[in-house]
Amino acid sequence: MTRRIKPITTAAVIFFLVSAVAPLFVSSWATLFALILAKGIVVLGIVLLLQAGQVSFGHAMFFAIGAYTSAFWGKYIGGGDILLYLVLGGISSTVFGLIVGLFVVRYREIFFGMLNLAFSMVLWSLLEKMFPYTNGADGIRVARPGLLGFVFTPETFQYVILYVSLLIAAAAFYGVQRYLESPLGHMLRAIKSNETRLEYLGMSARRVLLIGYVISAFLGGIGGTLVAIIQQIATPEFGFWTKSGEFVFIAILGGGAHAFGAFAGAAMFEWVRFYAAAHLADSWQLILGVVLIVIILYAPNGLIGLRQRYRQSGKRGR
Amino acid sequence: MADVLLSAKDIKIRFGGVIAADGINLEVHEGENLAIIGPNGAGKTTFLNISTGYLRPQAGTVTFLGQDITAHxxxxxxxxxxxRAxxxxxxxxxxxxxxxxxxxAASRQGYPSGxxxxxxxxxxxEMERLLELVGVRSYAERKARELPEGQRKLVDIALALALKPRLLLMDEPTSGVASSEKLEIMDILTAALAKEKVTSVFVEHDMDMVERYAHRVAVWNVGKIQKVGTPAEVLADPKVQQQVIGI
Structure with a gap:
């Protein structure tokens, strides 16, 4: 198993290094890479649930909770700091994840997915309709926060938030991969293949899934907080079902067999969107759709499954 | 007489018109291998399901080491x-x-953190030793789905033994296995149970297996226990031969 993972880990290290260095040469990439890393963190949560064979079509709710926590703090309390926003966003999404999780982990497959969707749409409606508090569809502006008391110009800030995102993404990647290799991570995988046996080994499958769910909610909240800081706004769109679909799309694109799949998928998605949007304006989704069709046809295990597929086809050719 | 590990008292359960248990009373003693035999649909697996908490009886109680486990x-x-296997x-x-x-092994520890x-x-x-004990050590690094049926059975039993149980309930441990492998599997299995000091209850249709490996036999028929005794006593009973074994 170790031999199979190693090349992916190497690819992950290269990816994080490129994320750190490339924007130093092309400044417009700083925000692009920061967004890739932030969304990669959210998608890590989706990848985590995929281990148990569960797909959440409502994870944007945790993304929105993280984003709105920063927005509310800025609007009602004022001031703020990147670290404070991250701590608050992490706590609020974790608490919300625990509450929602207690309901949804009782269900599996399509029911799990749709119940998540239902919760996220309730949140989206609240954000849209409670105009006096949320500014409705306009959202809430998130003023550029400082970091540990330091205040930055817009030019410097894009690098500050890039490196904060990079540190958190690398830590999240390492933590999630360790978790997946731990007994609890293996038990999460065991839910997918044989939940009955897990119960007969003395474990509560629901509790194992709940732990995974809360971790994934936390990751969603952290990613949402970062995106709100990067884009300096939180809107109800952050919690809309299309956003949840986008995260699932990225997870499938990258592949769910390893934590790096989340970042590989996020990089491909944001990169295609960045350049396709520049050339095709409102038709960039067409390009993304074609990319997904190609991935499903030729790399059903996502981008990180390409190498394995290539090796297998090489063996067959010999 | 050895201590009573598991005790079922007046167990009743029915599924619609099918009576799976109609006043079942049975004790399992420490150290024995108890075989349950009977025709299909007699309620043998239902008894295992009740004893392991998968089903709750409509009446009666099951105790394990004196503790009521009926609703667990x-x-x-x-x-x-x-x-359970x-x-x-x-x-x-x-x-x-x-x-x-x-x-x-991790499950045995509860909820592993870290x-x-x-x-x-x-x-x-320790797990390697158990795999060695049941004769599947060479498959340790293979995916479970790649194993032949007989080896899957043994791994399933090894999984149960990894929990260090006092009592192991097995549902047809040699079903689906080639007849040439049955004796080998049962030899391995009973030796492992004896070494690990595990009491067992196994449902079985093959009377050769019952005769060779069981200490006692309980005969199930239409939700009732028809007879309990040593394999020689039970298998020699004309009623059992006629109604259950089909001789």
Whole structure:
């Protein structure tokens, strides 16, 4: 198993290094890479649930909770700091994840997915309709926060938030991969293949899934907080079902067999969107759709499954 | 007489018009291998399902070491010391045999926290010993789905043994296995049970297996226990021969 993972880990290290260095040469990439890393963190949560064979079509709710926590703090309390926003966003999404999780982990497959969707749409409606508090569809502006008391110009800030995102993404990647290799991570995988046996080994499958769910909610909240800081706004769109679909799309694109799949998928998605949007304006989704069709046809295990597929086809050719 | 491990008192359960248990009374003694025989639909598996918490009887109680476990969940009963092996082996097919075993070992500890890799758990050597004991050590690094049926059965039993149970309930441990392998599997299995000091109850249709490996036999028929005794006593009973064995 170790031999199979190693090349992916190497690819992950290269990816994080490129994320750190490339924007130093092309400044417009700083925000692009920061967004890739932030969304990669959210998608890590989706990848985590995929281990148990569960797909959440409502994870944007945790993304929105993280984003709105920063927005509310800025609007009602004022001031703020990147670290404070991250701590608050992490706590609020974790608490919300625990509450929602207690309901949804009782269900599996399509029911799990749709119940998540239902919760996220309730949140989206609240954000849209409670105009006096949320500014409705306009959202809430998130003023550029400082970091540990330091205040930055817009030019410097894009690098500050890039490196904060990079540190958190690398830590999240390492933590999630360790978790997946731990007994609890293996038990999460065991839910997918044989939940009955897990119960007969003395474990509560629901509790194992709940732990995974809360971790994934936390990751969603952290990613949402970062995106709100990067884009300096939180809107109800952050919690809309299309956003949840986008995260699932990225997870499938990258592949769910390893934590790096989340970042590989996020990089491909944001990169295609960045350049396709520049050339095709409102038709960039067409390009993304074609990319997904190609991935499903030729790399059903996502981008990180390409190498394995290539090796297998090489063996067959010999 | 040895201590009573499991005791079922006046168990009743029916599914619509089918009576699966109609006043079942049975004791399982420490150290024995108790075989349950009977025609299909007699309620043998239902008894295992009730004893492991998968089904709740409509009347009666099941006690384990004197503790009432009738309303307990399967995982609670497992923690008390009753493990189960299934007619169709229940493995984590996408994981290796050793990972399957280590998940069982970790489960025995409760909810493992921390980020220690599963493969580095200190129980790894103990799990290797168990796999050796049931004769599937050479499959340790293979995915469970790649194993032949007979080996899957043995891994399923090894998983149960990894929990260090006092009592192991097995549903047709040799079904689906080539007849040439049955004796070998049962030899391995009974030796492992004796070495680990595990009492067993096994449902079986093959009377050769029952005669050779059971200490006592309970005969099930239409939700009732028709007879309990040594294999020689039970298999020689004309009623059992006629109604259950079909001679």
């Amino acid at each position: 969940l399967p995982r609670t009963i497992t923690k008390l010391g009753i493990a 299934f007619q169709i082996p229940q493995l984590f097919l996408d994981q290796t045999v050793m990972e399957n075993m280590l998940i069982a 980020f220690k890799a599963l493969s580095r758990l200190p129980e790894a050597s």
